[in-house]
Amino acid sequence: MNESLFPRLGSVKSVARFQEHLHSLALQIPCDPEVLSGAESQLLRPLVSGEIKIGNRIAVQPMEGWDGTLDGQPSEKTLRRWKHFGRSGAKLIWGGEAVAVSHEGRANPNQLVIATHTEKGLAQLRATLVEQHRQTTGSEDGLLLGLQLTHSGRFCRPNANNRSEPRIVYHHPILDRRLNLSPDFPVLTDEEIDGIIGDFHRAAETAWNLGFDFVDIKHCHGYLAHEFLSAHTRAGRFGGSLENRTRFLREVVRRIRSTVPRLQIGVRLSAFDTIPYCPDPGGASNGQSGRGIPEKSEGLLPYRLGFGVNPQIPTEADLTEAVGFLSLLEELGIQLVNLTAGSPYYNPHIQRPASYPPSDGYEPPEDPLLGVARQMEATRQLKQRFPKLIIVGSAYSYLQEFLPNVAQAAVQQGWVDIVGMGRMVLTYPELLWDACHGRNIQRKRICRTFSDCTTAPRNGLPSGCYPLDEYYKNSELAEQLKAAKKR
Ligand SMILES: Cc1cc2nc3c(=O)[nH]c(=O)nc-3n(C[C@H](O)[C@H](O)[C@H](O)COP(=O)(O)O)c2cc1C
Ligand code: SF4
Numbered sequence: 001m002n003e004s005l006f007p008r009l010g011s012v013k014s015v016a017r018f019q020e021h022l023h024s025l026a027l028q029i030p031c032d033p034e035v036l037s038g039a040e041s042q043l044l045r046p047l048v049s050g051e052i053k054i055g056n057r058i059a060v061q062p063m064e065g066w067d068g069t070l071d072g073q074p075s076e077k078t079l080r081r082w083k084h085f086g087r088s089g090a091k092l093i094w095g096g097e098a099v100a101v102s103h104e105g106r107a108n109p110n111q112l113v114i115a116t117h118t119e120k121g122l123a124q125l126r127a128t129l130v131e132q133h134r135q136t137t138g139s140e141d142g143l144l145l146g147l148q149l150t151h152s153g154r155f156c157r158p159n160a161n162n163r164s165e166p167r168i169v170y171h172h173p174i175l176d177r178r179l180n181l182s183p184d185f186p187v188l189t190d191e192e193i194d195g196i197i198g199d200f201h202r203a204a205e206t207a208w209n210l211g212f213d214f215v216d217i218k219h220c221h222g223y224l225a226h227e228f229l230s231a232h233t234r235a236g237r238f239g240g241s242l243e244n245r246t247r248f249l250r251e252v253v254r255r256i257r258s259t260v261p262r263l264q265i266g267v268r269l270s271a272f273d274t275i276p277y278c279p280d281p282g283g284a285s286n287g288q289s290g291r292g293i294p295e296k297s298e299g300l301l302p303y304r305l306g307f308g309v310n311p312q313i314p315t316e317a318d319l320t321e322a323v324g325f326l327s328l329l330e331e332l333g334i335q336l337v338n339l340t341a342g343s344p345y346y347n348p349h350i351q352r353p354a355s356y357p358p359s360d361g362y363e364p365p366e367d368p369l370l371g372v373a374r375q376m377e378a379t380r381q382l383k384q385r386f387p388k389l390i391i392v393g394s395a396y397s398y399l400q401e402f403l404p405n406v407a408q409a410a411v412q413q414g415w416v417d418i419v420g421m422g423r424m425v426l427t428y429p430e431l432l433w434d435a436c437h438g439r440n441i442q443r444k445r446i447c448r449t450f451s452d453c454t455t456a457p458r459n460g461l462p463s464g465c466y467p468l469d470e471y472y473k474n475s476e477l478a479e480q481l482k483a484a485k486k487r
Pocket of ligand 2 (some may be wrong): 423424426427446447448449450451452453454464465466467468
């Protein structure tokens with residue numbers, strides 16, 4: 001494991017010290033000195049808005065496992081993960097994991113697919129989660145359970161982990177270069193896009209029949225629907241104006257409402273982005289990759305290759321378009337919004353702040369707390385602007401033992417409605433549940449952002465917490481991961 005360039009939170013021994021640390025970095029991250037439990041808990045307060053009822057303020061974020069069968073069905077590992085989602089006590093399960101609407105749209109050959117032949121397996125996942133949730137919380141009341149629907153677009157690898165089969169919306173000079181795409185590589189035609197809209201519609205109908213309460217039309221992390229949002233340079237119905245770039249979403253929503261009007265719809269959005277990052281080629285030493293630096297933007301300004309990016313300074317976020325997008329969601333009657341940022345493929349430090357980089361990443365270019373603060377601040381601003389939307393916040397796992405204190409303060413101060421946990425759920429799903437019930441925090445189970453859950457799939461292995469979860473730690477897979485890291 002590489003030496004971290006920034007102070008480790010594991011060595012910060014008290015909340016007061018953590019608050020001092022935030023102060024020394026001039027970061028605005030709200031943090032309560034104590035976590036309240038029982039009837040006083042802010043995180044156990046239900047949220048009711050129109051027809052939506054969510055029993056507490058804890059969400060499980062979607063997390064792909066790379067562990068389905070080759071034809072897209074859940075495996076024993078997938079079931080185990082969903083059981084842990086249920087054990088978290090979270091009353092909002094945001095999608096479980098990205099489930100592809102077609103075989104071609106998979107991000108990896110082991111991603112789940114929603115299709116007739118996988119219905120039974122998906123129903124079993126749902127039932128397992130619900131049963132575990134009932135055992136943990138005592139009731140299914142207020143549980144809102146969604147399925148995240150995806151097409152992986154530029155990042156499709158449906159057939160082999162080492163074979164990229166991209167479906168692109170427009171040519172992006174930096175990302176095309178990374179995928180070795182020539183300038184005449186075909187972009188998806190409008191007719192092909194109409195077909196994919198049909199796939200989302202069919203998948204939503206299936207999700208409804210299986211008993212899911214909502215579907216997330218995933219618009220984040222560089223996958224297909226997110227790429228539409230930055231298709232400034234695409235000609236025709238799906239590119240150019242914001243109206244055209246959101247046509248995909250509007251069409252999917254229209255089709256779903258026409259046949260399953262009672263199915264709730266949510267959207268997970270990368271609210272801002274940056275130009276892709278790469279390791280500093282001059283900075284690599286002792287087997288460590290260089291620190292992350294932004295790719296050169298010369299010749300690309302004004303930058304028209306991102307959504308939520310300042311066109312003059314593409315390392316900076318600009319929320320203007322996110323505001324336009326959330327206004328559209330309100331117009332469409334969509335209340336459920338989950339805010340995230342960037343992409344794990346081209347700027348992981350923005351999307352999932354970590355002490356240690358994944359194998360295809362770079363050393364953190366900043367203290368990861370800045371990454372947490374950046375997502376929290378964007379979420380605060382958007383929540384203030386859209387008080388009626390139900391907003392879930394992301395990127396809290398790096399906060400480690402201080403996650404409950406920050407989560408409580410963020411909800412209490414109205415920065416966010418619901419706090420989502422991603423990586424923490426892989427190691428310690430009950431962290432917030434324990435904290436809100438006055439139980440001691442189990443420090444040994446806290447995610448330390450080692451990034452093995454990302455490195456493993458990048459090397460063709462299932463995702464999981466290899467350093468801390470006994471199931472992976474002592475398995476043959478752990479040996480394989482060790483060998484892959486040495487290569
Ligand atoms: C292994 C892994 C798989 C992920 N899969 C998905 C996914 O399927 N869909 C999605 O929207 N986000 C996915 N994410 C992103 C997380 O939902 C979350 O936004 C991110 O990890 C930051 O939150 P955290 O700090 O709580 O981990 C994944 C993250 C990890 C680490
Ligand atoms: S491998 Fe485990 S400790 Fe590392 S980031 Fe993933 S969940 Fe956290």
